[in-house]
Amino acid sequence: MITDFVEFLRSEKIVTDDQLATALCRQVSAMPAYSDVAFRNGLLSGELVVNALLLQVRERCGFKTACEKLGVWNADLEQKLTEHIHNGANSLFALLVEQGALTEAALAEALARWRSRSGSGVGSGAQRNPPLRAPGRLKEFMHDGAEVSLAITRAMNAAVEQGNWIEARQECDKMFHLMHRLKGAATFLEAEDLAAQADRAERTFARIMAFDPTSWSPELARQAVVLASALGECLRQLISVGEADFPQSKLLDLEACLNGLAKTEDQ
Incomplete structure (x- = not known):
């Protein structure tokens, strides 16, 4: 995803190659x-590290190849090394x-434009999702969305809880796509307040996802969970909103989540 977005920034001349090269x-x-x-980080003993480095110099190979020749390289070690490196890395976009x-605003706008053109997101909803015409179809969309939202929130x-910000970011990415569905349904049902809240949520998630997972703070990640949970509840409520007004209390809960997240972002 990151490389595709970088290529988009280049092709649209949003940033220059010199600026990208510097970052x-x-x-x-x-x-x-x-x-x-x-x-x-205690992943290998000092003896093993020295043996691998000496072998690396002698055979002019990489550290991974040296570890493989010593029989100490495995998938678990590679994953832990990668996580430590990514968790300590500077965000390319923050740089x-x-x-x-x-600017952060330009970055969020570029991300939204990129998603609207990419095949991975909902983006151009008219092409990727059938238009919401009948209440029955609407309820089907909302029921599916509510189930997905619940699964995403749990994940x-x-x-x-495990401190895995990369995985949390991936789940947040999925939730971003549900925003299009929620906003479209609210617009279809003429639930203007909900549509406005969904639009704010969509832009909030876009700002979050404009940066690498390593730029998240634990508090920001927890706020994203609360926001995702609230939006999931909104989706579940929308299943029956065709016959009744959307509960104002749910809108207030969602607004409180959005306001709380905005304060966290400002810190």
Whole structure:
């Protein structure tokens, strides 16, 4: 996803290659070596690290290849090394903002435009989802969305509890796509207040996802879980909203979640 979005920024001339090169070089130069991460985090003993580094020099190979020849490289070690490196890495997009290549608002707008053109998101809803014409079809959409929302919220909760911000970010990405559905349904039902709240939620998620998971704070991630849960409840309520007005209390709950998240972002 990140590489596709970077290519979009290049093709649309939103940033220049020189600006990208500067940010990428800063990001890469700040990343620690596998050997350093393995030793500092206790993933490999000092003896194994020394043996691997000596073999790396002798055979002019990478640290991973050296570990493989010593028989100590495995999928679990690779995953842990990758997580440590990613968790300590500077966000490419935060670096672009920091060096003045982009503003946060421009980045969020670019992300929304990219999603609307990509095949992975809902984006151009008229092409990817059948239009909401009949109440029966609407209820089918909302029921499916509510089930997906519940599953996403549970998964995101688990990711946050385990401190896995990368997984939480992926679940947040799925929730972003539900915003299009929620906003479209609210518009169809002429529930203007809900449509406005959904629009705010969509833009909030776009800002969150404009940055790498490593830029999240635990509090921001927890707020995203609360927001996702509230939106899931809104989707469940929408199943029967064709016959009744949308509960104002649910709108107030959603607004409180959005306001709380906005305050966290400002800190």
